[in-house]
Amino acid sequence: MRAGKFYLFVTFVVLLVIAIEGELVVEVLSHTFELLLEALEMLLDTVFEAMLGLTPRGAQVLTAWLAVGVLVWLGTMVAGKIAREWNDRIRQIEDYWHETVDQAKAWYLRHRLKLILIGSVIGLLALLLLF
Structure with missing residues (x-):
């Protein structure tokens, strides 16, 4: 029951943030996703260089x-x-x-x-x- 209330709260907060400043939320999520992909790319490059000797x-x-x-x-x-x-x-x-x-x-x-x-x-x- 607590998990259901938590998800309801998170959904409410997300909808409230989108209603107030939807453009800002999209920009932050887009930038965060881009940074995560860049970090994953750097990690894979390092692993391939170290493990495979490339x-x-x-x-x-x-x-x-x-x-x-x-x-x-x-x-x-x-x-x-x-x-x-x-x-x-x-x-x-x-x-x-x-x-x-x-x-x-x-x-x-x-x-x-x-x-x-x-x-x-x-x-x-x-x-x-x-x-």
Whole structure:
């Protein structure tokens, strides 16, 4: 129960900060993310130089290709998730459409005679008014 209250409090604080100065929050988060990526890049460069005995240029190239591989992997994961969500939404829309069509057919079958009668009366009145 305490964790739920904590997450609710954090959500409230984040929404309040966004409502007051949303641009500042985005800038701080963007800058923090950039600094974290730079620190990770420097750490990987150092590890590749020390462990694999690479030159600084070779370590940078290996880090860059590793980043490309991670981005491609993340891209395929995100694309797969988007495709699954898209297919689920399409399936939901199709189910809703079929349900609506079935309801309309059932309504028509229940009221078919009334509709024919009303249409006939309107047609006869139109004929009578024309002559």
